[in-house]
Amino acid sequence: MFKFFEPNKIFSITFRAQKYVLFLFIIVLSIGLTEALILSPEDYKQSHSVRIMYVHVPSAWISLGIFAIIAFLSLGSFVFKNKNFPLISKSLAPSGFIFSVIALVTGAIWGKPTWGTWWAWDARITSMLVLALFYMMYLLVWRIFENKDQATKITSIIAIVGAINIPIIKFSVDWWTTLHQNTSVNILSETSIHPSMLIPLGIMTAAFVLFSLLIFLMKYNTELIKIKNKGLDRL
Amino acid sequence: MIYEIISMNGYGLYVWSAFFFTLISFASLFLVTKFQLLKEQKRFVSKFGLLNIEKAKKAKSQNINKEILANTLSSKI
Numbered sequence: 001m002f003k004f005f006e007p008n009k010i011f012s013i014t015f016r017a018q019k020y021v022l023f024l025f026i027i028v029l030s031i032g033l034t035e036a037l038i039l040s041p042e043d044y045k046q047s048h049s050v051r052i053m054y055v056h057v058p059s060a061w062i063s064l065g066i067f068a069i070i071a072f073l074s075l076g077s078f079v080f081k082n083k084n085f086p087l088i089s090k091s092l093a094p095s096g097f098i099f100s101v102i103a104l105v106t107g108a109i110w111g112k113p114t115w116g117t118w119w120a121w122d123a124r125i126t127s128m129l130v131l132a133l134f135y136m137m138y139l140l141v142w143r144i145f146e147n148k149d150q151a152t153k154i155t156s157i158i159a160i161v162g163a164i165n166i167p168i169i170k171f172s173v174d175w176w177t178t179l180h181q182n183t184s185v186n187i188l189s190e191t192s193i194h195p196s197m198l199i200p201l202g203i204m205t206a207a208f209v210l211f212s213l214l215i216f217l218m219k220y221n222t223e224l225i226k227i228k229n230k231g232l233d234r235l
Numbered sequence: 236m237i238y239e240i241i242s243m244n245g246y247g248l249y250v251w252s253a254f255f256f257t258l259i260s261f262a263s264l265f266l267v268t269k270f271q272l273l274k275e276q277k278r279f280v281s282k283f284g285l286l287n288i289e290k291a292k293k294a295k296s297q298n299i300n301k302e303i304l305a306n307t308l309s310s311k312i
Contacts, residue, residue, distance in 0.1 A: 007299070008297070008298065008299045011299045011302050011303070012302045012306075015302065015306045016306075033254070036254075037240070037250075037254065038240060042243075042244070047243075047244045047245075047246055048243035048244050048246040048247070048250055049243075049246040049249055049250060051243070051246075051250045051254075052249065052250055052253045055253055055254055055257040056253070059257070094264060094268065095264065098260050098261075098264050101260065102256065102257050102260055105253075105256055106253040106256065106257065109249050109252055109253045109256070110249065110253065112249065113246055113249050211261055214265070215264055215265065215268055218265075218268045218269060218272050219268055219271075219272075221272060222268070222271050222272045222275050224299070224303075225272070225275040225276060225278075225279050225303055226275050228279060228299060228300060228303060229275060229278055229279050229282060231294075231297075231300075232279070232282045232283060232286065232294060232300075233282070235286065235290045235293060235294060
């Protein structure tokens with residue numbers, strides 16, 4: 001099955017997919033922004049500041065999701081010795097990092113009118129900051145180490161160790177008393193957000209997923225061409 | 236109506252700055268990634284141009300190299 005996903009075989013798909021994903025992203029983002037900024041209702045308690053949720057929450061979800069995928073692939077590269085897994089992980093990391101920064105910054109902006117402070121060392125915020133630091137370490141190792149095998153090993157360790165932080169972020173609001181409210185959107189149980197807000201949230205999440213897919217494809221193709229550039233030197 | 240959208244009951248500064256920050260981050264990451272991709276594509280084409288006929292033939296025997304050349308010359312994004 002892994003052979004099907006060999007870079008040489010899927011390059012033509014990943015390269016051509018870029019423009020279609022970009023096109024789709026622009027359409028979905030436009031709809032999402034209209035919904036989030038104009039059409040969705042204000043909250044009875046938070047008024048219009050609730051609109052920050054439409055960029056803050058999807059960013060946090062996606063940064064968590066991407067790190068979970070990176071950790072999973074890093075474990076996979078240790079077990080299966082697959083050379084494509086580190087390449088995929090490396091290509092996913094930049095968008096994951098940007099989303100973790102967006103979640104932190106928009107969270108701080110939302111915190112000021114809601115809690116009266118830009119920052120608090122509460123469990124959810126601190127664990128999100130730790131996630132951003134893990135992303136930063138992960139990306140820095142790829143930049144610093146020229147030996148690819150060494151970089152793969154170190155980044156895999158960082159991703160696997162960092163994965164411990166994922167359930168901490170997810171359950172921090174249940175385990176500790178934090179400024180954050182409890183989970184409002186649930187897959188398995190009832191969601192407490194009204195559809196008029198849930199739909200824009202879903203559209204914005206789809207737009208953000210498309211953006212991370214776009215960046216992933218561009219980065220993955222860059223990495224493949226880099227490898228092929230080295231291959232030309234060896235001819 | 237427009238004033239309402241901009242001011243958002245006094246929360247406009249917070250809401251708009253959060254959205255602007257997000258969009259600026261997106262644009263920056265997109266441009267940096269695009270620049271890196273173009274740089275590697277250009278490097279590939281110039282390296283390929285320096286190969287002698289035999290090596291170029293050998294390189295072209297790999298489908299991915301052909302794809303990179305074809306996509307680099309036709310790509311707009």
